[in-house]
Amino acid sequence: xxxxxxxxxxxxxxxxxxxxxxxxxxxxxxxxxxxxxxxxxxxxxxxxxxxxxxxxxxxxxxxxxxxxxxxxxxxxxxxxxxxxxxxxxxxxxxxxxxxxxxxxxxxxxxxxxxxxxxxxxxxxxxxxxxxxxxxxxxxxxxxxxxxxxxxxxxxxxxxxxxxxxxxxxxxxxxxxxxxxxxxxxxxxxxxxxxxxxxxxxxxxxxxxxxxxxxxxxxxxxxxxxxxxxxxxxxxxxxxxxxxxxxxxxxxxxxx
Amino acid sequence: xxxxxxxxxxxxxxxxxxxxxxxxxxxxxxxxxxxxxxxxxxxxxxxxxxxxxxxxxxxxxxxxxxxxxxxxxxxxxxxxxxxxxxxxxxxxxxxxxxxxxxxxxxxxxxxxxxxxxxxxxxxxxxxxxxxxxxxxxxxxxxxxxxxxxxxxxxxxxxxxxxxxxxxxxxxxxxxxxxxxxxxxxxxxxxxxxxxxxxxxxxxxxxxxxxxxxxxxxxxxxxxxxxxxxxxxxxxxxxxxxxxxxxxxxxxxxxxxxxxxxxxxxxxxxxxxxxxxxxxxxxxxxxxxxxxxxxxxxxxxxxxxxxxxxxxxxxxxxxxxxxxxx
Numbered sequence: 001x002x003x004x005x006x007x008x009x010x011x012x013x014x015x016x017x018x019x020x021x022x023x024x025x026x027x028x029x030x031x032x033x034x035x036x037x038x039x040x041x042x043x044x045x046x047x048x049x050x051x052x053x054x055x056x057x058x059x060x061x062x063x064x065x066x067x068x069x070x071x072x073x074x075x076x077x078x079x080x081x082x083x084x085x086x087x088x089x090x091x092x093x094x095x096x097x098x099x100x101x102x103x104x105x106x107x108x109x110x111x112x113x114x115x116x117x118x119x120x121x122x123x124x125x126x127x128x129x130x131x132x133x134x135x136x137x138x139x140x141x142x143x144x145x146x147x148x149x150x151x152x153x154x155x156x157x158x159x160x161x162x163x164x165x166x167x168x169x170x171x172x173x174x175x176x177x178x179x180x181x182x183x184x185x186x187x188x189x190x191x192x193x194x195x196x197x198x199x200x201x202x203x204x205x206x207x208x209x210x211x212x213x214x215x216x217x218x219x220x221x222x223x224x225x226x227x228x229x230x231x232x233x234x235x236x237x238x239x240x241x242x243x244x245x246x247x248x249x250x251x252x253x254x255x
Numbered sequence: 256x257x258x259x260x261x262x263x264x265x266x267x268x269x270x271x272x273x274x275x276x277x278x279x280x281x282x283x284x285x286x287x288x289x290x291x292x293x294x295x296x297x298x299x300x301x302x303x304x305x306x307x308x309x310x311x312x313x314x315x316x317x318x319x320x321x322x323x324x325x326x327x328x329x330x331x332x333x334x335x336x337x338x339x340x341x342x343x344x345x346x347x348x349x350x351x352x353x354x355x356x357x358x359x360x361x362x363x364x365x366x367x368x369x370x371x372x373x374x375x376x377x378x379x380x381x382x383x384x385x386x387x388x389x390x391x392x393x394x395x396x397x398x399x400x401x402x403x404x405x406x407x408x409x410x411x412x413x414x415x416x417x418x419x420x421x422x423x424x425x426x427x428x429x430x431x432x433x434x435x436x437x438x439x440x441x442x443x444x445x446x447x448x449x450x451x452x453x454x455x456x457x458x459x460x461x462x463x464x465x466x467x468x469x470x471x472x473x474x475x476x477x478x479x480x481x482x483x484x485x486x487x488x489x490x491x492x493x494x495x496x497x498x499x500x501x502x503x504x505x506x507x508x509x510x511x512x513x514x515x516x517x518x519x520x521x522x523x524x525x526x527x528x529x530x531x532x533x534x535x536x537x538x539x540x541x542x543x544x545x546x547x548x549x550x551x552x553x554x555x556x557x558x559x560x561x562x563x564x565x566x567x568x569x570x571x572x573x574x575x576x577x578x579x580x
Contacts, residue, residue: 005270006462012278013465017312029306037313044316048461051454095439095459097466097550102277104308104469110285113301120299124484128523130403189401189517191310193303193479194510196518231484232524 001098007052009101014045016108025108027252028115030191115253118213121175121184121197125232129198131157143167143219147255148185148198155237160222170200170239171217171247174210179227181208182236183218188254198255201227205241218244296480304476307543310511311361311468316461318362322369323456327449334375342376346424349379350417353386360388360512360538361468361547365460368438368551377436382424385564388512388538389416398534401516405527407579408534412516415535415575419568426563435560437553439463467550471543475509478542482507491524498529502569505537506545512538528576535572540565 001009020026021038030038107113129152138144146154146168154162172183181202186195202208203223210216223238281288291297338345353363367384371377388394390413402408439459447455482504490500501522510518515537519530540561549557 001462002270003458005274006458008271008274010458010461017309020309026309028302029309034310034313037317038309041313041316044320044457045461048454048457051450052458055451055454095463095466095550097470098462100466100469101462103473104305106281106288107301107305108309110281111289111301111305113298113305116299116302119295125488128520130520189397190511190513192306193310193475193508194515194518232488234523 001096003052003056006095006098007049007056009098009105010045010052011049012105012109013101014042014047014049016105017045018042020108024251025112027254028113028192031188031254032252115249116186116192116195117173117253118175118184120186120195121173121182121199122177122212123231124196126152126184126199126229126234126236127187127196128232128234129153129156135162137162138166143169145169145171148172148183148200149187149255151239152198152200152235152237155222156226156235160237163222165221167219167221167242168239169217169219171215171250172200173249174208174212174214174216175199176212178230179236183216183239185255186253192254195254199229199236201225201236201238202241202244203238206243208241208244210246215247215249216244217247300476300480303479304472307472307475307509307511308468311472311543314362314511315365315465315468319365319457319460319464321362322365322460323453325366325369325373326456327453329373331374334370334373338375338379342378342428343425345376345379346382346428347421349375349383350386350390350420350424353383353388353420354390354392360541360544361464363387364544364547364551365464369456371436372438377431377433378424378427381427381560382420385423385539386417386420389413389420389535394512394516394538397513398516401520405580408527408531411531411572411575411579412534414579415531415568415572416538418575419535419539419564419571422567422571423560423564426567435553435556437555438551463550464547467546468543471509471541471546474542474546475507478507478509487522488524491522491526491529494526494529497525498532498569498573501525501529501533502536502565505533506541506565508537509541509543510537526576527580528573531576531580532569532572536565536568539568 017038020029021035021042026035026038127149129149132153135154135158138146144166146163148170151163151168151170154160170183172185175182175184175197179201182199183202184197184199186192187198188195201223202218203225205220208216218239218241220239220241223240225238227236227238228234229236339348363384366387367380370380370383395409395413398412399406399409487500487504490496505515508518515534519533522530522533545557545561548560552560
């Protein structure tokens with residue numbers, strides 16, 4: 001791959017990263033905190049592309065034949081592959097593996113795959129929630145919004161004391177399994193590659209009859225029921241459903 | 256000369272043209288391509304693939320910039336003064352220096368390559384390569400957050416990783432051969448102006464290491480999608496098998512070292528020792544690292560270095576696990 005083609009690839013790659021991080025697309029793949037670094041990296045890639053082209057087009061005047069002669073004296077034995085015997089061979093031992101960088105450009109600009117959802121939730125066991133040393137009282141509000149992780153942790157480690165008697169609103173997508181319908185959300189600590197589901201079982205109330213992957217806001221109360229995730233035997237908390245309604249997927253789909 | 260110049264111009268423009276045609280085709284058939292990624296498995300694969308890359312891009316780019324700075328602006332004499340003269344002492348010094356590089360393993364590979372090119376003894380640069388992703392403050396804090404009930408995990412991870420890095424450095428001093436490392440030649444860096452050399456190094460390293468990162472990300476996404484978690488659960492009960500299983504899983508999953516602690520924490524059926532093995536092996540040997548090392552140091556290097564590191568990392572981590580956990 002010659003330098004001009006590399007510059008084009010770098011420009012596209014940087015542009016794709018910039019486009020994803022200036023909009024909301026990046027939230028499907030990484031944590032919000034990475035955004036400034038993504039923007040800086042995208043700018044650096046575009047700058048590298050521009051500078052490469054700048055030096056390429058200035059080159060004949062600036063360095064001329066002497067430097068291309070020096071270039072061709074060296075061969076990249078491991079990666080060059082074809083060592084053409086022409087005396088301007090420098091274009092041939094530039095990294096060819098760089099063509100692969102088209103794939104992420106393609107992935108980000110054309111395909112833009114969705115955030116992880118019900119497929120992952122069905123494949124992996126629920127996150128083992130960690131115990132907090134003390135559970136602050138829930139904020140005001142009726143119903144009060146809690147995250148799935150917070151709810152599961154309060155139910156499993158605090159016997160639900162801090163959520164007893166409150167109406168709760170949980171948002172997540174539907175996942176179905178051998179132990180019935182559950183509400184889930186993907187928990188991501190770094191990027192979607194480490195995404196794992198947190199599942200909360202739905203008990204009683206109106207039957208949830210929407211396809212897996214539908215986003216719901218479920219209102220309900222603490223349920224005494226407990227379950228085990230069949231995939232990894234982790235504890236699952238349940239919610240006594242009062243009502244549910246489909247909602248649009250939130251901007252930040254991960255918890 | 257004119258003929259040669261013409262040939263050169265022709266071969267050059269062809270690649271840009273191929274690229275242009277390819278891109279036009281991609282845009283024209285955009286909907287068809289997006290339609291191909293329909294099935295849930297394939298969709299999950301694509302999501303994981305893209306997210307591994309997006310997560311790694313800032314680390315790759317900043318690692319490359321830092322390595323270009325080392326290659327272009329830091330004089331060779333600096334390393335001679337900064338590191339102890341004796342190679343056996345330079346190894347631990349370089350490992351400890353890894354503490355200051357916050358980031359994951361993608362950035363460390365080009366930096367280590369650049370250090371060797373600037374005359375740092377390979378053993379020390381390799382120790383740095385292994386230590387930097389595992390013992391930097393961000394990774395240790397992430398480990399502490401992921402294991403709130405087991406603070407000894409942080410100590411064990413830091414010490415075990417440091418010991419593996421130093422051992423591998425010393426092992427390289429004893430049995431390593433210079434010809435195993437084949438750094439790609441950089442004739443364009445000699446005699447060019449600093450600005451030109453800097454941007455040339457940046458371009459080359461991003462395209463080169465980035466290309467291998469794509470290979471690694473694709474492999475990691477494949478493993479992520481095809482290995483059912485239920486398999487792992489059956490292995491957790493056996494002490495020896497569970498250590499081996501998590502060591503292999505760390506290699507296959509190729510999770511960024513800043514995130515692997517959270518994954519290890521979630522593998523709660525496994526013993527603490529086997530999870531320590533996961534945390535020590537992961538930042539040192541994984542698919543995307545092997546792919547990048549093969550690219551930056553040569554295949555002959557990667558086929559020897561990665562398996563040796565794998566074995567040493569398991570043994571050391573099991574040892575520390577037995578004593579500390």
